[in-house]
Amino acid sequence: MEWESGTDYKDVFHALPGAVALITPELVYADVNEAYLRVSGRSREQLIGRYVFDVFPDNPGDGNASGMRNLKASLGRVVKTGMRDSMALQRYDVETPDKPGVFEQRYWSPVNAPVLGPDGQVLLIVHRVEEVTELIRARTPRAGGDRQQLMEAELYTRARELQEINERLRQAHARERQVALALQEAMLPAPRQVGHHGVAVRYRPAVGALNVCGDWYDLAELPGDRIAVAVGDVVGHGLHAAGVMGQLRSALSASVRVADGPAAALDVLGQYARSVEGAESTTAVQAVVDWDGHTIAYSSAGHPPPALLHPDGTVEFLDQATDPPLGARPEHVPRPQSATDFSDGSTLVLYTDGLIERRDEDIDAGLARLTGCLARHPTADADALADTLLAELIPSGGNPDDTALVVIRL
Structure with a gap:
């Protein structure tokens, strides 16, 4: 990659004063750069x-050594x-390079950051390390050495305590994630046929302990050969977002009937959302499919x-x-509605x-990916197409946002 001046950024990387390594997702x-060497x-x-x-076991x-375990967990x-x-x-x-089997006590402050590809997958990990050994212990012998050793021990103890606190927080977040996922699964309708029509639903939670979100879907049979289908997305994460999601899904499911x-x-x-804390800025789209009239009526509140x-x-x-989105206007204004025809198949x-x-990435790029995937599978049944969409559009390592998906064969 070249800047306007002709600077080669590979040269910049190697000249960086801080120690930086580029590591593959396989941890190779x-x-x-030169500072890392x-x-x-x-x-x-x-x-x-x-x-x-x-290289660094x-x-x-x-x-009590835990450096390798902690770094591996962070990279993961x-x-x-x-x-x-x-x-x-x-x-x-x-x-020590010239003394195999002899280990030198070292202290580090590491930061790991992703380099993402066009599809959102992690291509490389930027691993920056700052050595802080000199700040932990004095290398030059002097009077008061015992005090320096006590300071080193105290700092190291505090660092271990911070690690333990971080680990407990991660465990607590993981428990919250499991509870939120269980709550979401309990509130979302089970996959099923709607009348005699082929319907597939999928829900993929976000990766990461903190990223359980408030995505939902809903299906409802209506009088005549009609069904109502909706998806929505609550702003926020965790148990609160899951609870708000349940309230809004139930309210919309009732009102569309x-x-x-x-x-x-x-x-x-x-x-209704104005009375629910945390429901502001929720997006949702509601559609009604009428097989007798071969029409789809729909309305969207800020949703894709x-x-x-x-x-x-x-x-x-x-x-x-x-x-x-819901609650975005200070005063109530009737929402628009449109309709389109569809043919069998x-x-x-x-x-x-x-x-x-x-x-x-601009949202148009994501819509283009979706268009391309759909265009390649015009005759797939609902379940096959749902699986294909998830496989082709969601990064293999998972997504930091939830995904709800409904596919209806018309």
Whole structure:
């Protein structure tokens, strides 16, 4: 990559004053800069292409050594979540290059950050380390050495305590995640046929202990050969978002059964959302499929548009009745509604933003990926198409946002 001045950023990388390594998702060194070579005491030949923990194992003589375990866990979190991970102060002893089996006591402050590809997958991990050994212990003998040793022991104890606190927080977040997932599963309707029509539903939770979100879907049979289908997305994470999701899903499911169309149902939901803490800015789309009339009526509250896949492989986005999210307007304004025709053999797809959105990418790129995937599978049944969409559009390492998906064969 070149800047306007002609600067080669590979040269910049190697000239960085801080120690930086590029590590693959398989935890193999891809590249290191000159500062990293200096602080690690290794040559490029000893690092590039090698598994990180083959080069830097834990000190076998220290039964309490945890540097390798902590670093491996941090790198793993980056790969799974696609998010930066800053580590607490680490003691990670390093084997002396010219004295095999002899480990030198070292202290490090590491930060790990992802380099994402166009599809949101982690291509590389930027591993930056700052050696803080000199701040932990005095290297030059002097009077008061015992005091320095006490300071070192105190700092190291505090660092261990911070690590233990971080681990307890992660465990607590993991428990909250499991409870929130169980709550979501209990509130979302089970996959089933709606009348005699083929319907597939999928829900994929976000990766990472903190990222359980409030995505939902709903299906309801209506009088005549009609069904109502909705998806929505509550802002926020964790148990509270899951609870808000349950309230809004139930309210919309009830209102669409008695309201005069999707827009009226979202009107009712919007007014109800004003009384629910945390419901502001929720997005949702409601559609009603009428097989007798071969029409789809729909209305959207700030949600990504449903996709209608025609039998010839063309894709139409239902984006002619889009309004702001719930609670976005200070005063009530009736929501718009539109309708479109469909032919036998078409497929309707509703989804939440986890299916299409990626960091640092315009939403149009995600919609283009969705269009391409649908166009390649115009005759697939609902279950096969749902599985294909998840396989092709969600990064293999998971997504930091939830994904709800409904596929209806028309």
